[in-house]
Structure formats: C-alpha cells, structure tokens
Amino acid sequence: MLDIQLLRKDLAAVALRLASRGVTLDTTRIEQLEASRREIQVRTQDFQARRNQLSKQIGQARGKGLDTEVLMTEVTGLGDGLKAAEERLAGIQEELSALLMTIPNLPHESVPAGKGEQDNQEVRRHGVPRSFPLPALDHVEIGENLDLLDFPTAVKISTSRFVLMRGPLARLHRALTQFMLDTHSQEHGYEEVYVPYLVNADSMRGTGQLPKFEEDLFRLSNGMYLIPTAEVPVTNIVRDEIIPADNLPIRLVAHTPCFRSEAGSYGRDTRGMIRQHQFDKVEMVQFVRPEDSYDALEELTGHAEDILQRLDLPYRVVTLCSGDLGFSAAKTYDLEVWLPGQSTYREISSCSNFEAFQARRMQARYRTEKEGKPGRPELIHTVNGSGLAVGRSLVAVLENYQNADGSVTIPEVLRSYMNGASIIARE
RNA sequence: GGAGAGAUGGCAGAGUGGUCGAAUGCGCCGGAUUCGAAAUCCGGUUUGGUGCUUGCACCAACGGGGGUUCGAAUCCCCCUCUCUCCGCCA
Numbered sequence: 001m002l003d004i005q006l007l008r009k010d011l012a013a014v015a016l017r018l019a020s021r022g023v024t025l026d027t028t029r030i031e032q033l034e035a036s037r038r039e040i041q042v043r044t045q046d047f048q049a050r051r052n053q054l055s056k057q058i059g060q061a062r063g064k065g066l067d068t069e070v071l072m073t074e075v076t077g078l079g080d081g082l083k084a085a086e087e088r089l090a091g092i093q094e095e096l097s098a099l100l101m102t103i104p105n106l107p108h109e110s111v112p113a114g115k116g117e118q119d120n121q122e123v124r125r126h127g128v129p130r131s132f133p134l135p136a137l138d139h140v141e142i143g144e145n146l147d148l149l150d151f152p153t154a155v156k157i158s159t160s161r162f163v164l165m166r167g168p169l170a171r172l173h174r175a176l177t178q179f180m181l182d183t184h185s186q187e188h189g190y191e192e193v194y195v196p197y198l199v200n201a202d203s204m205r206g207t208g209q210l211p212k213f214e215e216d217l218f219r220l221s222n223g224m225y226l227i228p229t230a231e232v233p234v235t236n237i238v239r240d241e242i243i244p245a246d247n248l249p250i251r252l253v254a255h256t257p258c259f260r261s262e263a264g265s266y267g268r269d270t271r272g273m274i275r276q277h278q279f280d281k282v283e284m285v286q287f288v289r290p291e292d293s294y295d296a297l298e299e300l301t302g303h304a305e306d307i308l309q310r311l312d313l314p315y316r317v318v319t320l321c322s323g324d325l326g327f328s329a330a331k332t333y334d335l336e337v338w339l340p341g342q343s344t345y346r347e348i349s350s351c352s353n354f355e356a357f358q359a360r361r362m363q364a365r366y367r368t369e370k371e372g373k374p375g376r377p378e379l380i381h382t383v384n385g386s387g388l389a390v391g392r393s394l395v396a397v398l399e400n401y402q403n404a405d406g407s408v409t410i411p412e413v414l415r416s417y418m419n420g421a422s423i424i425a426r427e
Numbered sequence: 428g429g430a431g432a433g434a435u436g437g438c439a440g441a442g443u444g445g446u447c448g449a450a451u452g453c454g455c456c457g458g459a460u461u462c463g464a465a466a467u468c469c470g471g472u473u474u475g476g477u478g479c480u481u482g483c484a485c486c487a488a489c490g491g492g493g494g495u496u497c498g499a500a501u502c503c504c505c506c507u508c509u510c511u512c513c514g515c516c517a
Binding site: 038041042044045046048049051052054055056058059060062063068071072074075076078079242363377 | 437444445446474475476477478484485486487497498
C-alpha cells in the first residue's frame with residue numbers, strides 16, 4: 001500500500017512512476033474522492049465534537065439535578081445530520097482504501113524502465129555452462145530413465161502439475177532443502193522458523209496477494225488459504241507489531257511447500273517440474289530499518305547466490321525492469337540458473353525490497369529513538385528472497401550433473417546429506 | 428464433537444450507562460537522592476486519523492461487526508479467538 005499522504009501531496013508524480021510499470025492511475029477519481037473525503041470528514045468531526053460536548057453537559061446537569069430539556073433538544077437535532085455525514089464518510093473511506101489496496105508499489109529509481117521480461121537487465125554472470133558430448137537431456141528424461149521421477153502416478157493421485165519422486169531422488173530433494181536451511185541459519189545469520197502453511201485473509205492482504213490476486217491462490221472451504229510462498233506467513237509474523245529498534249535487523253529463514261493455482265499459465269511449462277501446483281522453497285525474510293533496506297537486498301541476494309555457487313551451478317543475476325516487477329516490490333533481482341536441457345537460464349530465485357509497502361498494509365513498525373528517548377513508531381522495510389526454489393534446484397542439479405551413462409553425480413556439498421553417496425544411477 | 432469460562436494499555440488487573448483513553452501494581456523513560464548502585468521519592472509513558480494559525484484543537488479505538496441510547500469498556504445480537512474439563516487424536 002502506498003502512503004496516502006504521498007498521493008495527496010504529489011499525485012501527478014505518483015501517476016508518472018506507476019506509468020513506468022504500465023499502470024494507469026485514475027487521478028481524476030482520486031482527486032474527487034479526496035476532495036469529498038476532506039469536506040465530509042471535517043463536517044463529521046464537527047458534528048461529533050458538538051455531540052460529545054452536549055452529552056457531557058447532559059451528564060453534568062443530571063448529576064446536579066438540573067433540567068436538561070434544552071440540551072436534549074439541541075443534541076436530538078444533530079442526529080440526522082450526524083448520521084448522514086458518518087455514513088457518507090464511511091462510504092468514501094471504504095472506496096478510497098479499496099482503491100489504494102489495488103495500487104502497486106512504486107519502482108525504485110535504480111530500476112530500469114521497460115515493458116516486460118525482454119527489458120530486464122543482466123547484472124552479472126557466474127559460472128560457465130558445461131558442454132556435453134551429446135545433446136543434454138532435460139530433467140524429465142533423466143528422472144524417468146532412472147525410474148525416480150513419475151508424473152503419470154502423480155496425475156492419478158492428484159491432477160496435472162504435481163509430481164512424484166522416489167528413492168534417491170526424493171532424498172536429493174530433501175538434501176537440497178536441508179543444505180539450504182543449514183547454510184542460511186548457520187552461516188548467513190538467519191533464524192530458522194517453522195510456520196503455518198494455511199493462513200487467513202488478513203495475512204494475504206498484508207503481503208499483497210489479496211485483494212488483487214485471489215485467482216492465483218488455493219482457497220479452502222473455511223476461508224483460509226494455502227500459502228503460495230513462505231513470504232506470507234513469515235512476513236506476517238510482524239503484522240500489528242511495534243519492534244524495539246535494537247532488535248533490527250531481523251533475519252528469518254523458513255522451508256515450506258508452496259501452492260499456486262497457476263491460473264493464467266495454461267500451456268506454459270506443462271512439461272516437467274518447472275511449474276507445479278505444489279513445490280518446496282526455502283525463503284529468507286529480513287525486517288530492517290528503512291535506511292538499510294537496499295543494503296539488505298544486496299546482502300540477501302548474495303546469500304541466495306551463495307547457494308548456487310556452493311552447488312556449482314551456473315547462473316546470472318537480472319534486475320527486473322519496471323514493467324516486470326511484482327505488485328508489492330520496489331526492486332527485484334531474479335537469479336536465473338542455467339538449464340542445459342532447455343539451453344537457457346530459468347528463474348530459481350527472486351529477491352525483492354518491498355520498502356514500506358507491505359509494512360504499511362501490515363502496520364509493522366519499529367520504535368525509533370531520538371537522543372536516547374523513545375520516539376514515534378515508524379514503518380519497517382521488508383526484504384525477502386528465495387534461497388532457493390527447491391524443485392527448480394533439483395531440476396538444475398539433474399540437468400547440470402547428468403552423465404553420459406544416464407547417472408547423475410551428486411554435488412559435493414550434498415553428499416553428507418546423501419549418506420556419503422556420490423552418484424545416483426539406475427539399479 | 429460436548430459442557431463451561433473469558434477477551435480491557437508492554438504485562439498483570441479494576442471498571443456494569445455520564446467529567447473513563449480508562450484506577451492500581453509491575454515494567455519502561457526522565458529527574459531527585461547517592462562516590463556509584465539498590466531502595467525511596469517526583470514526573471512522564473497507547474495507537475490511528477483530521478484540520479489549520481505547526482502548536483494546539485478535534486475525531487476514532489477497551490477482540491471484530493451490528494444494534495439500543497443524548498451518551499456504551501459497561502446493555503442487546505452476530506462472529507472470531509483463547510482457556511478449562513470430557514471425548515477423539517499425531
């Protein structure tokens with residue numbers, strides 16, 4: 001959510017910055033609503049002040065046994081006007097806040113202008129894609145040849161866009177998860193947290209999934225939602241909290257399954273594990289002081305990159321252009337891993353600074369200090385990123401570590417999680 | 428699933444129709460005292476919003492929503508959540 005003050009003060013500038021995301025702001029409508037809000041709110045509060053004053057006088061008069069008829073007559077006369085003003089004000093504020101909830105975040109000044117994916121800017125590359133004597137297989141062929149990856153059975157049990165993994169492959173998937181969690185919690189300074197996978201609508205509103213993107217979510221019959229990312233439960237830990245300044249920054253990491261309905265991506269990535277309704281992810285979240293959030297974004301992106309480097313997977317870092325930014329993000333780096341089976345880089349992590357956008361929705365604040373004295377609560381900044389998407393990491397390992405005989409070498413750093421094994425081969 | 432109790436400030440806890448945004452205690456902040464500290468004493472200490480003369484005024488909020496009333500933390504209705512006991516259960 002944007003700061004309503006900013007819209008009041010400089011609506012044209014806000015509209016301009018949103019235009020770079022391809023979003024058109026109805027400035028006329030906002031100006032109209034603001035003008036009437038202002039007028040009606042002042043009138044309503046005047047009514048309320050008068051009523052409070054009179055009611056207080058009635059109470060005092062009764063206490064002294066005096067006659068209250070004159071006072072009663074005046075206060076009764078306020079009734080209709082007050083009620084009408086209150087109702088109109090409520091209506092306007094509801095409309096304003098509903099509108100405000102659908103406006104995306106403003107891109108940071110360092111974000112390149114652009115319409116879509118093609119305008120994203122590559123920042124750096126790391127690692128060199130390995131060359132294969134024969135055309136590299138994709139993860140589906142590799143996994144199915146090993147009899148460890150089973151899509152048909154997953155479809156039987158559930159439906160399309162689900163997967164069944166067996167034996168050493170299932171274990172490799174778990175090994176990746178453990179490795180990521182251990183690295184972030186033991187070496188990068190994150191506290192590991194275990195969180196609910198079902199959340200309420202307030203939490204979804206807090207991080208920005210609702211009200212605009214309900215169709216991307218799985219909603220349960222009791223009104224709760226399956227999380228599309230650990231970002232939702234982890235970030236909402238600080239909803240409606242005032243954090244002592246000394247506690248910042250807070251760094252949290254969680255592993256969760258993620259559920260996405262993938263409405264609107266029919267026909268995209270239908271083959272394989274790239275785009276599933278259910279996948280696992282390790283997510284890093286940081287709560288920081290506003291002045292620190294861009295440093296935190298660089299740091300957190302580095303933590304995600306460290307996982308790729310330790311797995312020795314080639315990747316590149318891309319800055320999303322204004323038109324490709326997610327709803328809540330002010331700036332995003334995507335990490336794209338090299339997939340030999342597709343001969344292309346594919347997103348494996350997304351690291352974003354949301355500035356105060358989520359914090360404002362959540363009322364997540366910290367207590368500032370001024371010359372040693374406690375100051376006013378101010379909104380924190382939230383930063384998060386995948387570290388990494390586990391399913392896609394597995395895909396990357398299979399494709400980058402495949403051997404000519406159909407086996408797959410296990411990356412060094414995962415072997416301790418695989419009972420010392422160095423290879424996955426057909427039995 | 429059944430029965431009962433409850434939800435008030437950072438915490439504990441009072442308040443059942445009127446000067447209550449809320450007693451009291453604890454905590455926290457500042458000051459006094461002290462060589463320093465403890466103890467003690469004094470003062471301060473919720474959040475969101477609006478207006479303008481930017482320092483003041485006003486509005487709203489006692490789990491959430493609605494109602495009664497001139498006036499609601501207090502009365503009524505609905506919802507949510509928490510706790511206790513029983514049942515079930517990893």
